[in-house]
Structures are given as C-alpha cells and as structure tokens.
Amino acid sequence: MNLVTLSLISHTNVGKTTLARTLLRTDVGEVLDQAHVTEVSEAYDLVKTKDACLRLWDTPGLGDSARLVSRLRREGNPLGWFLHQVWDRYRDRALFCSQQAVRNIQREADVVLYLVNTSEEPEEAGYVPHEMELLGWIGKPVLVLLNQTGPAGSDRDRAALDQWTAAVKPWPIVRDVLPLDAFTRCWVQEGVLLEKVAGMIEGEPHATMEALTSAWERGNLSIFERACGSLGRYVLTAALDRETLTGQGLGQTEKRRAMRVLAQRLDDTTRRLMDSLIADHGLVGRYQTDARERLDQDFDSPGETAWSSGRAGVLGAAMGGAAGGLVADVAVAGLSFGGGAVAGALLGAAGAMGLRRGFQFVRAEQTPEVRWASEFLDQLLRQSLLRYLAVAHFGRGRGEWRETGNPERWNALVEGAVSHAGDGFEQATSKLRDAGETFDGAEQLFSSYVRQVLSEVLSTAYPQAAHILRTTEPLSDSGENS
Numbered sequence: 001m002n003l004v005t006l007s008l009i010s011h012t013n014v015g016k017t018t019l020a021r022t023l024l025r026t027d028v029g030e031v032l033d034q035a036h037v038t039e040v041s042e043a044y045d046l047v048k049t050k051d052a053c054l055r056l057w058d059t060p061g062l063g064d065s066a067r068l069v070s071r072l073r074r075e076g077n078p079l080g081w082f083l084h085q086v087w088d089r090y091r092d093r094a095l096f097c098s099q100q101a102v103r104n105i106q107r108e109a110d111v112v113l114y115l116v117n118t119s120e121e122p123e124e125a126g127y128v129p130h131e132m133e134l135l136g137w138i139g140k141p142v143l144v145l146l147n148q149t150g151p152a153g154s155d156r157d158r159a160a161l162d163q164w165t166a167a168v169k170p171w172p173i174v175r176d177v178l179p180l181d182a183f184t185r186c187w188v189q190e191g192v193l194l195e196k197v198a199g200m201i202e203g204e205p206h207a208t209m210e211a212l213t214s215a216w217e218r219g220n221l222s223i224f225e226r227a228c229g230s231l232g233r234y235v236l237t238a239a240l241d242r243e244t245l246t247g248q249g250l251g252q253t254e255k256r257r258a259m260r261v262l263a264q265r266l267d268d269t270t271r272r273l274m275d276s277l278i279a280d281h282g283l284v285g286r287y288q289t290d291a292r293e294r295l296d297q298d299f300d301s302p303g304e305t306a307w308s309s310g311r312a313g314v315l316g317a318a319m320g321g322a323a324g325g326l327v328a329d330v331a332v333a334g335l336s337f338g339g340g341a342v343a344g345a346l347l348g349a350a351g352a353m354g355l356r357r358g359f360q361f362v363r364a365e366q367t368p369e370v371r372w373a374s375e376f377l378d379q380l381l382r383q384s385l386l387r388y389l390a391v392a393h394f395g396r397g398r399g400e401w402r403e404t405g406n407p408e409r410w411n412a413l414v415e416g417a418v419s420h421a422g423d424g425f426e427q428a429t430s431k432l433r434d435a436g437e438t439f440d441g442a443e444q445l446f447s448s449y450v451r452q453v454l455s456e457v458l459s460t461a462y463p464q465a466a467h468i469l470r471t472t473e474p475l476s477d478s479g480e481n482s
C-alpha cells in the first residue's frame with residue numbers, strides 16, 4: 001500500500017478537528033471552543049484506492065509556543081531534546097500536546113497543513129513566528145491554510161489572503177497559502193488543496209499523490225453529476241406538473257384547491273431534492289428553511305383557510321417585501337403553512353424577485369387546469385441553483401446542514417451563468433409544455449443545462465479549480481473513492 005500522509009497542525013483551538021470533519025465528511029474527534037481538547041494524534045483515511053491511501057492526521061494543538069521555542073533555541077539539538085522530555089499530560093498540558101504534535105509531524109508527515117485563524121490579524125497571532133521556527137527545525141514542507149475567512153470572494157477573504165501570505169513568506173518551509181474555511185468552503189477548493197500537496201512532494205509519493213488526487217476528483221465529480229441530474233429532474237417535474245380543475249372548474253374554491261395541490265407537490269419535491277443533495281454531499285441534517293419556521297410561528301392559525309389581503313401583506317413583508325402578487329395567489333389558495341405546504345421553494349423563489357404571478361390557468365383540450373407560470377419556473381431554476389451552492393459550500397465541521405443565508409455574490413454568479421447559457425432552458429421548457437409530457441432526452445437536456453451553468457458558476461468563483469470541472473471524467477456510481 002502506497003501511503004501519502006498529511007498532518008493537520010496549528011496553534012490550539014484554531015479549528016483542526018473541525019476542518020478534519022469537513023474534509024472527511026464524518027464527525028471525527030471532539031470539537032470544543034477551548035484549548036487542548038484533542039490530546040493524541042488520530043489518523044483517518046481521506047482517500048483510498050486499491051493500492052494507495054491518503055492519510056490525514058488530526059493532532060493536538062501547539063501551545064505555550066513562545067516559551068517553548070525560546071527554551072529550544074538554547075539546545076544544540078532542539079528537536080532531539082524536546083522529544084526526549086517527559087511532560088505531564090495534565091500539569092504540562094500545553095507542552096505535552098505540543099510534543100505529541102511535533103512527534104507526529106516528524107514521524108509521519110509528507111506535508112504539514114498548518115492552519116491559521118484569520119479572524120485574528122497576523123500581528124495578533126504572536127505564536128505564529130515561533131511555531132514556524134519549530135516547524136523549520138523539522139523541515140517538512142508546509143502548506144498554510146487560512147481558516148475562518150468567511151465565504152470565499154468577500155473583501156475579508158481577499159484581505160486575509162494578502163496579509164497572511166505576506167506574514168508567512170519569510171519562512172522557506174512555507175510552500176503555499178490557501179484559503180480553506182472549514183464552515184464555508186466549496187468542495188472544489190479541497191481538490192485544489194490536494195493538487196497543491198501533490199506539487200509539494202517528489203518521486204514516488206508524488207506519483208501516488210497524483211493518482212489519489214485524481215481518484216478524489218472523480219469521486220467528487222460523480223457527486224456533482226448526480227446533483228445536476230437531481231436538479232434537472234426537479235425543474236423538469238415542476239415544468240410538467242399541472243392540476244386539472246374538476247366540476248365547473250372555475251369556482252374560487254376549486255381554483256384554490258388546485259393551486260394548493262400543485263404547491264404542496266412542489267414543496268414535497270423541494271424537500272426531497274434538498275435531502276438528497278445534503279446526503280450526497282456527506283452532510284447530515286434535513287431541509288428546513290428559516291422562512292418555513294418563521295411562517296409556521298407567525299402565521300399558523302388552525303382552521304383558517306383563506307387569507308385576508310392584510311395577512312398577505314404581512315406575509316409579503318416577512319418574505320422581504322418582494323413577493324408581490326404571488327403572495328396574493330398563495331393567500332387566495334388558502335395554503336396552510338402550518339401544514340407544511342408551500343413555504344420554501346415557492347415563497348423563497350418569489351421573494352427573491354417580486355414575481356407577479358406564480359400560477360397560470362390554461363385550457364388543455366377544453367379541460368381547465370393550473371400549472372406554474374413560466375416566469376415562476378425561471379425563478380425556480382435560479383433558486384434551485386442557489387440551493388445547490390448552499391449545500392456545496394456547507395462544511396461538515398459546521399454541524400447539521402441548515403440554511404445560513406447566501407453570500408450576495410452568488411446571485412450575480414448565477415445570473416451571469418444563466419445569461420451565458422442562452423435560451424436553452426426556455427426552449428426546453430416550452431417544448432415540454434407544448435407536448436404536455438416529457439420527451440426522449442428531456443432529462444438529459446435539463447441535467448446538462450444545469451451542469452453547464454453550475455460549472456461556470458464554480459469555475460468563475462474558484463478559477464484555480466476550473467480545470468477540475470472541465471477535464472476530469474466522473475466515476476460511475478460504483479466509485480473507488482472513499
């Protein structure tokens with residue numbers, strides 16, 4: 001078995017175990033906001049193929065570094081001296097943990113992943129130069145990871161990269177600096193991390209690392225493909241969905257019933273879509289929007305079927321004031337939010353754009369029916385792309401998936417990619433609706449449209465990862481990647 005080994009290391013309480021969880025997509029170790037929680041080094045398999053393994057060590061954090069390093073400077077063989085001391089696990093906890101970490105790097109690491117917390121300025125993190133000096137004695141190549149930057153592309157993220165790159169530049173062991181926020185990173189950034197590691201080692205380990213990176217990328221691309229398939233089917237299903245009005249068909253009660261049924265179905269498919277995206281991305285938790293909770297709290301009054309326009313106004317305000325006529329539609333339809341109908345997909349999409357009308361009444365061969373308006377489908381598409389991004393950026397180390405509010409920048413990225421993609425979506429949608437049923441290749445058409453748009457979004461947001469989305473063949477579902 002060919003092995004490549006990474007040691008996650010940092011000053012204590014910066015977020016190593018949290019990042020390990022995000023990378024491994026498993027809740028390993030213990031996370032607490034206090035020093036020296038992890039006291040022994042633990043190994044995990046990050047990527048595994050038939051004959052190779054990428055191992056990730058989560059180590060105890062470094063502590064009391066200034067004192068330690070100034071003591072070590074007086075030794076002819078600082079590392080030898082340090083590793084032969086006997087420290088008490090409880091009384092000398094910081095030194096005990098530091099020793100564990102140093103021993104792990106010296107014995108195991110091909111590459112050291114050194115994490116810094118960028119919610120501190122480099123000048124505030126006085127321990128960093130000392131820890132760099134310590135790592136310099138060991139001499140293994142170091143990749144500095146910037147944690148707690150917040151979402152990529154923000155001003156804070158860019159400033160942190162500049163400041164911290166300048167701060168660690170003097171140390172020759174530092175080969176590269178990479179933002180990787182354990183809470184808000186996108187999976188493609190992890191691919192970039194692995195490629196950087198491969199570039200930092202030579203000989204046989206280098207070849208092994210390239211093979212492991214490629215296995216990781218193929219595995220993650222097949223998750224991406226699956227997501228595009230699910231999103232494509234989701235919008236296709238909504239485009240085709242319709243509810244026939246029965247009886248005379250034109251009474252308000254019947255219209256209301258039909259709209260409610262349509263909305264309920266969309267709500268159900270939205271929940272299924274999200275739950276499958278969450279699970280496919282190695283996350284835990286279920287889909288539950290803030291909007292839904294807010295609406296349940298504010299508006300659930302059992303027994304009430306229709307909503308007054310006053311209440312619709314209040315609801316519009318709760319949705320950000322932009323939901324416009326759709327809220328009126330919903331109100332007329334007498335949807336019960338408490339019962340779980342609507343909310344998420346419907347009002348989320350509407351709220352984002354001030355849609356006038358969500359439903360459309362049509363006559364198909366003399367039968368009146370209700371379906372989603374095409375402007376609504378356009379918005380549903382955008383909404384579902386944003387929902388994908390919210391899952392693709394959620395790090396397992398953050399805990400159960402939940403809606404956390406999208407960075408402003410995503411809207412522009414999605415709009416840009418949708419407009420570059422041309423009118424393929426509108427065309428496919430009207431073809432479906434004219435036919436009134438699905439056609440051969442429709443699923444494929446919607447999925448590849450989604451794939452094209454999302455690839456552009458991710459490539460624009462993460463230019464260093466663009467080639468991953470472009471060139472690698474995804475694995476089939478029986479993938480060899482862990």
Ligand SMILES: Nc1nc2c(ncn2[C@@H]2O[C@H](COP(=O)(O)OP(=O)(O)O)[C@@H](O)[C@H]2O)c(=O)[nH]1
Nearest residue numbers: 013014015016017018031032033148181182183
């Ligand atoms: N905001 C934010 N907090 C983080 C991030 N990573 C870790 N934390 C928090 O930092 C604290 C220490 O994390 P932990 O993983 O136990 O650090 P370790 O001691 O280096 O292993 C915990 O309270 C985490 O929730 C991150 O990416 N963003």
Ligand SMILES: [Mg+2]
Nearest residue numbers: 016017037038
């Ligand atoms: Mg830890």
